[in-house]
Each structure stands twice: as structure tokens, then as C-alpha cells.
Amino acid sequence: MNSPSPLELKAISCSFDSGAEGLYTATQGVNLKVNPGEFVSVVGPTGCGKSTILNVAAGLLTPSSGEVLSFGEPLKGINKKAGYMFQAEALMPWRNVMDNVLAGLQFKGLEPQLAKEIATDWLKRVGLLAFAERYPHQLSGGMRKRVSLAQVLALEPELILMDEPFSALDIQTRQLMENEVLDLCFGTTMNKPRSVLFITHDLDEAIAMSDRIIVLSAGPASHPIGEFNIDLPRPRDVANIRDNPHFFELHASIWAVLRDEVMKSYAKQLA
Ligand SMILES: Nc1ncnc2c1ncn2[C@@H]1O[C@H](COP(=O)(O)OP(=O)(O)O)[C@@H](O)[C@H]1O
Ligand SMILES: [Mg+2]
DSSP states (O other), X not given: OOOOXXXXXXEEEEEEEOGGGOEEEEEEEEEEEEOTTOEEEEEOOTTSSHHHHHHHHHTSSOOSEEEEEXXXXXXXXXXXXXXXXXXXXXXXXXXXXXXXXXXXXXXXXXXXXXHHHHHHHHHHHTTOGGGTTOOGGGSOHHHXXXXXXXXXXXXXXXXXXXXXXXXXXXXXXXXXXXXXXXXXXXXXXXXXXXXXXXEESOHHHHHHHOSEEEEEOOSSSBOEEEEEEOOOOSSOOTTGGGGSHHHHHHHHHHHHHHHHHHHHHHHHHHX
């Protein structure tokens, strides 16, 4: 039997009370599936509902209607099989780097000695073991992101949810981080390939990272309007993969779908 899909969203709709204007339907009828070991990106214009969808997958937001399946089981409450990484900084400023990575492992109830070994191992993998005693404010933005990454991956989640995790970084740091994610998720360091749902508004980033890209329409009632398999070879270097002629072809086909949605969203912002 095939192993169950790490995540399946079935006909998900999310409406928000927007005061005097009544209900705002952000997403409507969203069907989305992440297959085992697959890296799926969701792209769409700002405000279309990307974070809303990720929050539903994380179990942080209950949809107004529709069903969420996590490894074949209906999701109830927080998605405990998922690790999340958000755009905003999520480190605890009063804990040093080691203690930030340890926190989740301790919360999971691991023996202190084992937790320490795993945290040490992950800090080594993200190249920050020498900074274990530092506090978040003593690190660069890129280093803080690497701590967050170690924090999430140390728990070896079966599904990784990422919401524009690197959008605040400069382009070089960002590419380094993207390569690290690919290596950590698909390289030999993990026991098995991870399944990832990645949110971005950056099409280049989505193509460089993903196995499959889903394009969302502009809101309201945002829903998938295009799906593209990214058949570029792995392992990939996100900087070099952009030179692959097929990258340009993929970019052109996806942008042809995405462009109209971005323009609609832009026009709405100006209205
Ligand atoms: N908790 C909320 N209450 C009211 N409106 C919300 C809430 N969360 C999101 N929205 C609205 O839903 C739409 C989609 O938001 P979001 O998912 O954050 O978009 P994206 O991540 O694609 O930029 C936006 O119009 C936003 O204002
Ligand atoms: Mg968002």
C-alpha cells in the first residue's frame, strides 16, 4: 500500500469577519496535496491567502469549511507531525542558541543527555556550534534563521511548513539558506527525505527549491489555478539552477499564469 499523504487539504474555505464589511472569504475550495518526500511550493500575490493555507495545515486556524488530513487522519487541533518556520523571528531572546534548540526537544520529553546530543548535532550541521552560548541579539539575521532551522529540523518533523522564511534576508544569505534547506531536507543528513510545504511570493525561489508549484489566484476566494511539476535535476544549487535553460521555460509558463493574478491584486490595492 502507498504511504499516506503527509498533508491533504480538501475543499478548504476560510472566511474572516472584517467588521463593517461583513465576512471576507480569503480562500475558497482549496484542494492541495503534499506527497511523501515531496517539496511543494505555493505562490500567489500578496494577501491572496498563502499564510492562511499554511496556518490551516499547521492546525493553527480551523477552516470555515473543508477537511484537513494529516497522514490520512483528520487533523484535530495543532498538527503535531509538522514543524513550522515562519517569516517572523521565533527565537526566545532570553535563551542562548543551544537552549533555543534544546527547548523543543525538552518539551517533547527527551532525556536531557539525548536532547543535548541532538541539539549539538544540529548546531554542528547548521554551522553554529561555536555560537552555542550566544544570545539571539548577538547573531546576524542569517545566523538567527539557521538557529530556527536547527530548532525545527532537530525535531525531525515528518512535514515541514515554511512561510516565506527567508524573505527578510539579503540575496546572498538567502541563497545560502535555501541551499542549506535543500541539503538538510534531501541530502544524506536526514534519515529519510522530508515532505515540505513552502510558501513564497518569489517565483524564482519556488522554482529553484520545489518538485511542484501551485499557483493561487488573487483574493477574495483564492484557490489554485495552476500546478507545475519542476523537473529540474537534484541535487540543486539554487544560484546555478537559474542558468539551466529549462528554468527559464518553467519561469515563463508559470509567470504567464501568475502575472494576471499579481496585476489583479495590485489593481485592488490601488483602488
Ligand atoms: N485573522 C484574520 N482576520 C481577518 N482577515 C484576515 C485574517 N487573516 C488573514 N486575513 C485576510 O485574508 C487574506 C489572506 O491573508 P494571508 O493568508 O495572510 O495572505 P498572504 O499570506 O498570501 O499574503 C488577506 O486579505 C488578509 O487580510
Ligand atoms: Mg503571508
